[in-house]
Amino acid sequence: MSENTIVILGNGISGVTCARHIRKNNPNITITIVSAETRHFFSRTALMYIYMGHMKYEHTKPYADDFWEKNDIKLLFGWVKAIDFSNQELNFEDGEVVSYKQLVLATGSKPNMFGWPGQDLNGVQGLYSYQDLLNMEKNTQDIQHAVLVGGGLIGVEMAEMLASRKIPVTFLVREKGFWDNILPKEEAALVGRHIREHHIDLKLDTELKEIIGDEKGQVKAVKTSHGEIINCQFVGLTAGVSPNIALFKNSDLNTNRGILVDDQFRTNLPNVYAIGDCAEFNKPPGKDRKNIEQVWYTGRMHGETLAHNLTHEKKVGYTPGIWFNSAKFFDIEYQTYGHVPPTWENPTRSFYWESASGKVALRFLFDQEDRILGMNAFGWRMRHEFFDRAIKEGWKADRVIGQLDKANFNPEFHKKFYKQLLDKYNSENGTSIPLPRQSFIQKLIGSRSWNRT
Amino acid sequence: MKLLQNSGLVLFIIGLLVFTGIPFSGSYQLDRTMVRDHTKEMHQDAMLEVLEPIYEKTYASNFSFIKDFNDFFNAYNEELKEEQAWDKVIWDDYAFALTKAASSGPVEDAPLLFLALSIGLAVLGGLLYTLPLYRNKPAGIKHDGIYFSSMKARGWLGIITGTYLIVFYIILYWYPEYLTNLVIMVDPLSILLSGGPASQWFLYGLIYTLAILVMGVRMFRKYKGNNYQTIRTASVMFFQLAFAFLIPEILVLFNMPWHDFKNIWPLDYSFFYEYRIEGMVSSGALGMFMLIWGIILIVIGVPVFTYFYGKRWYCSWVCGCGGLAETVGDPYRQLSDKSLKAWQVERYLVHGVLVLAVVMTAVTITNYFMEFGMLEQATNQFHSIYGFAIGSAFAGVIGTGFYPFMGNRVWCRFGCPLAAYLGLVQRFKSRFRITTNGGQCISCGNCSTYCEMGIDVRWYAQRGQNIVRSSCVGCGVCSAVCPRGVLKLENGQEAGRINDMPIIIGNESIKVKS
Numbered sequence: 005m006s007e008n009t010i011v012i013l014g015n016g017i018s019g020v021t022c023a024r025h026i027r028k029n030n031p032n033i034t035i036t037i038v039s040a041e042t043r044h045f046f047s048r049t050a051l052m053y054i055y056m057g058h059m060k061y062e063h064t065k066p067y068a069d070d071f072w073e074k075n076d077i078k079l080l081f082g083w084v085k086a087i088d089f090s091n092q093e094l095n096f097e098d099g100e101v102v103s104y105k106q107l108v109l110a111t112g113s114k115p116n117m118f119g120w121p122g123q124d125l126n127g128v129q130g131l132y133s134y135q136d137l138l139n140m141e142k143n144t145q146d147i148q149h150a151v152l153v154g155g156g157l158i159g160v161e162m163a164e165m166l167a168s169r170k171i172p173v174t175f176l177v178r179e180k181g182f183w184d185n186i187l188p189k190e191e192a193a194l195v196g197r198h199i200r201e202h203h204i205d206l207k208l209d210t211e212l213k214e215i216i217g218d219e220k221g222q223v224k225a226v227k228t229s230h231g232e233i234i235n236c237q238f239v240g241l242t243a244g245v246s247p248n249i250a251l252f253k254n255s256d257l258n259t260n261r262g263i264l265v266d267d268q269f270r271t272n273l274p275n276v277y278a279i280g281d282c283a284e285f286n287k288p289p290g291k292d293r294k295n296i297e298q299v300w301y302t303g304r305m306h307g308e309t310l311a312h313n314l315t316h317e318k319k320v321g322y323t324p325g326i327w328f329n330s331a332k333f334f335d336i337e338y339q340t341y342g343h344v345p346p347t348w349e350n351p352t353r354s355f356y357w358e359s360a361s362g363k364v365a366l367r368f369l370f371d372q373e374d375r376i377l378g379m380n381a382f383g384w385r386m387r388h389e390f391f392d393r394a395i396k397e398g399w400k401a402d403r404v405i406g407q408l409d410k411a412n413f414n415p416e417f418h419k420k421f422y423k424q425l426l427d428k429y430n431s432e433n434g435t436s437i438p439l440p441r442q443s444f445i446q447k448l449i450g451s452r453s454w455n456r457t
Numbered sequence: 458m459k460l461l462q463n464s465g466l467v468l469f470i471i472g473l474l475v476f477t478g479i480p481f482s483g484s485y486q487l488d489r490t491m492v493r494d495h496t497k498e499m500h501q502d503a504m505l506e507v508l509e510p511i512y513e514k515t516y517a518s519n520f521s522f523i524k525d526f527n528d529f530f531n532a533y534n535e536e537l538k539e540e541q542a543w544d545k546v547i548w549d550d551y552a553f554a555l556t557k558a559a560s561s562g563p564v565e566d567a568p569l570l571f572l573a574l575s576i577g578l579a580v581l582g583g584l585l586y587t588l589p590l591y592r593n594k595p596a597g598i599k600h601d602g603i604y605f606s607s608m609k610a611r612g613w614l615g616i617i618t619g620t621y622l623i624v625f626y627i628i629l630y631w632y633p634e635y636l637t638n639l640v641i642m643v644d645p646l647s648i649l650l651s652g653g654p655a656s657q658w659f660l661y662g663l664i665y666t667l668a669i670l671v672m673g674v675r676m677f678r679k680y681k682g683n684n685y686q687t688i689r690t691a692s693v694m695f696f697q698l699a700f701a702f703l704i705p706e707i708l709v710l711f712n713m714p715w716h717d718f719k720n721i722w723p724l725d726y727s728f729f730y731e732y733r734i735e736g737m738v739s740s741g742a743l744g745m746f747m748l749i750w751g752i753i754l755i756v757i758g759v760p761v762f763t764y765f766y767g768k769r770w771y772c773s774w775v776c777g778c779g780g781l782a783e784t785v786g787d788p789y790r791q792l793s794d795k796s797l798k799a800w801q802v803e804r805y806l807v808h809g810v811l812v813l814a815v816v817m818t819a820v821t822i823t824n825y826f827m828e829f830g831m832l833e834q835a836t837n838q839f840h841s842i843y844g845f846a847i848g849s850a851f852a853g854v855i856g857t858g859f860y861p862f863m864g865n866r867v868w869c870r871f872g873c874p875l876a877a878y879l880g881l882v883q884r885f886k887s888r889f890r891i892t893t894n895g896g897q898c899i900s901c902g903n904c905s906t907y908c909e910m911g912i913d914v915r916w917y918a919q920r921g922q923n924i925v926r927s928s929c930v931g932c933g934v935c936s937a938v939c940p941r942g943v944l945k946l947e948n949g950q951e952a953g954r955i956n957d958m959p960i961i962i963g964n965e966s967i968k969v970k971s
């Protein structure tokens with residue numbers, strides 16, 4: 005049995021960030037990270053690129069393999085089968101026992117399975133872990149058709165992955181518009197069009213009824229809610245993820261959908277914390293925020309904040325700033341800042357602009373006092389710093405729209421849409437915001453960068 | 458479309474095979490007039506005598522001809538060296554000129570036909586292959602399957618390609634006499650442009666330029682919709698075609714020294730060599746302009762442009778080596794080594810070469826003004842060592858031959874003294890940086906993987922830090938491939954450019970310093 009001060013279960017972004025920052029703040033604490041997925045931390049968000057041949061697994065590792073030793077962070081590769089919270093011990097599958105003084109649970113998520121008939125057939129899988137990726141590689145060898153179920157971000161990624169191997173895909177999505185539980189109607193339509201542009205057979209408003217197998221237990225078709233039978237040799241289940249807490253189900257640890265924590269990531273048990281995808285706040289960490297945050301950036305911020313608390317006398321509560329997120333739908337990049345729900349009511353006001361090609365779009369939401377609440381950007385990169393500040397400070401609509409040149413983060417020489425957007429805004433709002441002009445010299449010495457002052 | 462592309466591939470391969478076979482064709486016969494025409498007067502009598510045994514003999518291949526030539530020539534020199542008759546030893550290399558003169562056969566009879574069948578077919582095939590690329594596909598990143606590709610991920614195709622290039626460079630630099638038929642083949646073109654017959658360098662320049670043009674077209678297809686990529690590719694295509702290829706040849710037509718106006722010392726390491734200086738000084742106003750322009754580029758052009766735009770203005774917009782790397786080399790960009798170790802080696806090597814070039818040039822200039830005193834020996838030694846090790850072996854053989862093994866910027870990264878100079882300016886006094894977009898990085902690794910300079914871009918991006926690195930050539934590919942729009946190449950105020958202790962936006966609990 006080995007003695008450890010801090011043990012972190014899970015080597016994803018949240019656990020690893022926590023470990024790195026503990027080490028930064030304190031050179032002496034012994035830190036051990038445990039995982040059974042991969043020996044070293046890799047970027048889960050890059051799984052798709054391995055399958056598509058853009059990168060190899062080793063490229064997805066954010067830190068070189070000697071980083072951990074250099075920083076004196078122990079890595080333990082093994083599966084924890086039970087945790088003895090009263091004796092403060094982790095029991096590994098291979099019989100090893102590891103004790104801890106403080107335990108950080110960062111076990112991540114697992115794909116949702118809604119008990120569909122046939123979901124355990126061969127060739128049916130979700131995509132979350134590195135093992136899932138290896139399975140997908142095996143399961144998609146020499147297949148003629150694939151079906152994806154559930155339209156979220158991982159679903160689009162899987163569609164893009166399969167398309168990169170020229171495997172025809174049917175994409176079943178329950179909603180009437182793609183990802184329209186998150187995206188407003190126009191954006192959902194934009195994404196839907198682009199998915200179809202990539203020859204994906206997107207079937208909206210369609211649910212999975214049943215997965216049909218052959219006599220060898222291999223998937224051979226699916227049946228949809230409209231009774232249609234679609235032959236396929238692979239089914240990707242991408243109807244969201246939920247916290248990976250099976251390990252704690254019959255323990256003293258309080259769980260709901262995730263591991264319940266307060267704003268300092270403390271669970272109901274002393275010296276046990278939870279961060280990242282697996283954690284569920286007992287109350288939302290901020291206005292318009294959810295109790296479970298399952299994205300990369302929040303995992304990172306949880307890790308940073310907990311590391312601070314574990315190494316400082318004066319504890320802080322987790323206070324996330326302005327929400328942001330991003331994704332990519334095939335070739336169209338998406339960024340969002342602040343709060344943009346799929347629908348809104350008066351007095352919230354929206355301004356939406358879309359390019360003629362239907363591939364570039366911006367949406368802004370303003371409150372009754374005309375202050376910006378949030379924005380969505382498609383195919384137009386925006387400066388995080390700009391919107392973080394504008395939303396935090398509640399900039400008025402005209403000010404935001406009038407300074408978009410400063411928010412622009414597209415590469416130099418990129419096609420400019422600002423004038424089109426301004427024309428639309430001015431004519432809808434009866435304003436006359438001018439297009440900011442650059443002097444010849446400014447043009448000559450190149451793009452301007454925006455500095456927070 | 459597939460059919461068109463496949464026939465393009467077939468044509469390219471046929472062209473390449475013909476090109477490779479041409480040196481083996483024809484027969485070789487030397488006579489006295491040829492020797493007289495192609496040797497310096499001081500060597501004529503000796504050469505005429507030395508080569509006596511091979512006159513009127515017909516050789517069926519260049520191998521046997523060159524072997525005999527070398528045997529007799531070397532025997533003559535060896536003897537003199539043994540007698541320590543240094544002043545009589547013939548240091549000039551006549552192998553190329555005489556082999557070229559002695560050659561006859563189908564290529565000499567119909568050079569244009571062979572030009573069409575070799576380089577012509579390869580170019581046509583290349584265009585047929587590249588022009589339809591990604592047709593009917595939406596603009597976006599086209600990296601599918603790169604790591605499954607034998608050509609692009611060090612598979613056997615890559616190894617063959619690299620080996621072919623290495624062998625080609627070795628022959629070109631040190632055994633050009635074996636390439637004489639290819640040079641004869643491009644003679645008509647050379648005469649058309651410069652009025653004189655071709656050298657192996659004309660052949661090389663022609664292939665180099667065509668390669669940049671064809672693969673530049675591929676870049677247009679691949680980066681459709683990314684104007685930064687298209688414009689800078691057009692720029693390197695233009696500079697190669699006009700400044701490195703056409704203008705120098707036309708200068709020769711007007712009895713001016715061959716001069717590439719965009720090549721800058723110390724990349725153009727022979728700029729201050731005696732023969733170059735003399736050539737410029739003795740060529741009237743235009744020659745003077747060459748000299749002054751060259752010096753202005755070094756002392757004003759580099760610092761000023763690099764201050765405003767970063768070294769990219771040269772490395773990925775103008776430079777010929779950069780031009781080849783960014784077009785022909787683009788399929789290999791992901792093969793650069795990103796390890797810390799490689800970065801350490803890079804810093805020693807590239808700055809070492811810069812120091813070497815500066816010292817060599819200092820010696821050369823001192824020697825020039827001391828009017829060839831005792832420094833002459835040292836200068837010549839220096840020139841030949843530098844020319845061999847850096848100018849040929851490093852820049853050529855390793856620089857290009859290693860594309861399929863170590864990525865497309867091996868020379869630019871580890872060897873180019875001008876890149877080192879530009880890099881120093883970029884690092885310490887420039888408005889250029891790659892801005893990291895707040896907290897948006899998801900550490901996916903695309904940027905680092907596709908950085909041809911081996912910069913671990915992600916290391917900076919994931920901690921919210923701007924990328925300010927002397928080696929960055931501003932190719933913009935990290936920005937293009939980033940799936941989250943995290944990276945932007947920009948020129949701006951110097952304040953805030955380097956943020957060593959970045960604060961990642963998004964977490965208000967604590968001020969996170971990465």
Ligand SMILES: Cc1cc2nc3c(=O)[nH]c(=O)nc-3n(C[C@H](O)[C@H](O)[C@H](O)COP(=O)(O)OP(=O)(O)OC[C@H]3O[C@@H](n4cnc5c(N)ncnc54)[C@H](O)[C@@H]3O)c2cc1C
Pocket residue numbers: 013014015016017018019038039040041042048049050051052082083084085110111112113131132133158161248251279280281282298299300301303330331899
């Ligand atoms: C394909 C895909 C793409 C994504 N893309 C994005 C994106 O673009 N942007 C974004 O913001 N988010 C994205 N996400 C979500 C994001 O990756 C997650 O929110 C984040 O990785 C969660 O990190 P974590 O540290 O909480 O947990 P995880 O990264 O899941 O790490 C948990 C680790 O703990 C290990 N573990 C669990 N239980 C045990 C045990 N009992 N014993 C040993 N080890 C154990 C697991 O094996 C795993 O390695 C994506 C997710 C996926 C699957």
Ligand code: SF4
Pocket residue numbers: 891904907908909910911912914924928929930931932933934935936946
């Ligand atoms: S950092 Fe980016 S712009 Fe600079 S060389 Fe690397 S890929 Fe090109």
Ligand code: SF4
Pocket residue numbers: 897898899900901902903904905914915918919938939940941942943944
């Ligand atoms: S490509 Fe973009 S998201 Fe990926 S690691 Fe680089 S900066 Fe981060």
